[in-house]
Amino acid sequence: MWNISFISEEDFEKHVLQTIQKYGEKLKSYDLKKFNSNIIDPVKLVFDKTIYGLEWNEIIDSEVYRQRDKSNNNDIGYFHQNIFKYIQGCTVPDTGWDVIFENPDGIESSDGDFVKSIKVEMKNKHNTMNSASGARTYAKMALEIASDDDCACYLVEAISKNSKNEKWGTTLDGQRRSHKKIRKVSLDRFYELVTGEEDAFYQICMILPETIEKILNQSSEIEKPNDTVLGELFLIADERNIPISMALNLLAFGTYKGFNA
DSSP: OOOOSSSOHHHHHHHHHHHHHHTGGGGSOOOHHHHTTTOOOHHHHHHHHHHHTOOHHHHHHHHHHHHHHTTHHHHHHHHHHHGGGGSTTEEOOSSSOSEEEEEEEEEEEETTEEEEEEEEEEEEETTSOOHHHHHHHHHHHHHHHHHOTTEEEEEEEEEOSSOOEEEEEEEETTEEEEEEEEEEEEHHHHHHHHHSOTTHHHHHHHHHHHHHHHHHHHOSSOOOOOOOHHHHHHHHHHHHTOOHHHHHHHHHHTTSTTTTO
């Protein structure tokens, strides 16, 4: 039974499906050729396996996951941003801002301060901006509130150090700048603002695992990867009567002296 009031079950499942589809190439199974397409580091894998007390299947699975994960953050950024197109009062523009939240009756942006719109830059993690990009983002927001008295600008962090909605300050042109309408906000607080429900983001997180599983089970277009890397490595090891560690070494060092004997 669907108990979330601010987004329909149909829209949520549609959005989760679109996010899964963003994974694209990363959903394809890994064979040995794909696994070694950028040449692995066998020395690191042997260190990791031994130090962490892992089995070969665990260290190979870990490396496959690492390779897939390198670009997954963009896909999750899509999920965090584009879900707001299904929430009343929010739009997700093609350019300019990540999300715009509007209410002609007024939005309380900070204590006693009401605006008609909030324009959002969204970041996956609190540490993804360096000082230069932070200054550029702040300057963009300062220009926006200077030209529009009825708006506030938020830097929304999906993964923040803590739950917050606070005035954001940064160094711009050598001077420390801040403004009550330019704010740094954790994702839970932004959900609360746009939905009116304190635990709105919690509700999304709680329903997400079963929704993903449901879509994977129902969709004929999406197949879970069936990786064959470990089996191919064992086959090489058996055919050449060598340990798995040597089979890994041959992937990277096959032309090096001593390895091609």
